[in-house]
Amino acid sequence: MYYYSSNYEYPYRQNATTTTQAKMPSLMTSLGEVELEGYYDLFVYETLFSVIGAxxxxxxxxGSIEGKLIGTKPDHVILESNGNTFFIRIKEIVWIMPVK
Known part of the structure; x- marks a missing residue:
C-alpha cells in the first residue's frame, strides 16, 4: 500500500487542498504508535458505502469487472464476482456504474 505526504497533489486536480480529504487514523503496533500518512476521497467512500449490496x-x-459490492474501506472496495472476491483500490477506479 502506498502512503503519501500531506502535500501530495493528485495529477488530475489543479489544487488538492480544494477537495474534501480525511486523514487516516494511527495504528498501535508492538513498536509504538504509527501515524499513517494517507488520504482518501471522502465523497467516493461515502457513496460506495451507501450502495453496499448493489x-x-x-x-x-x-479493464472492468462486474459484481456485487460486499464492502468498502477508505482506500479500497470489496467486490464479489462469480464466486471470487476482488479488492480494488479506489485510486485505480475510473468510473462506477450500477447494473440492473
Missing part, C-alpha cells in the same frame, strides 16, 4: 460495474485502467 451490483456494480467498475472500470479501471486495466
Amino acid at each position: 451490483t456494480l460495474k467498475i472500470q479501471m485502467s486495466t
Whole structure:
C-alpha cells in the first residue's frame, strides 16, 4: 500500500487542498504508535458505502469487472464476482456504474 505526504497533489486536480480529504487514523503496533500518512476521497467512500449490496460495474485502467459490492474501506472496495472476491483500490477506479 502506498502512503503519501500531506502535500501530495493528485495529477488530475489543479489544487488538492480544494477537495474534501480525511486523514487516516494511527495504528498501535508492538513498536509504538504509527501515524499513517494517507488520504482518501471522502465523497467516493461515502457513496460506495451507501450502495453496499448493489451490483456494480467498475472500470479501471486495466479493464472492468462486474459484481456485487460486499464492502468498502477508505482506500479500497470489496467486490464479489462469480464466486471470487476482488479488492480494488479506489485510486485505480475510473468510473462506477450500477447494473440492473
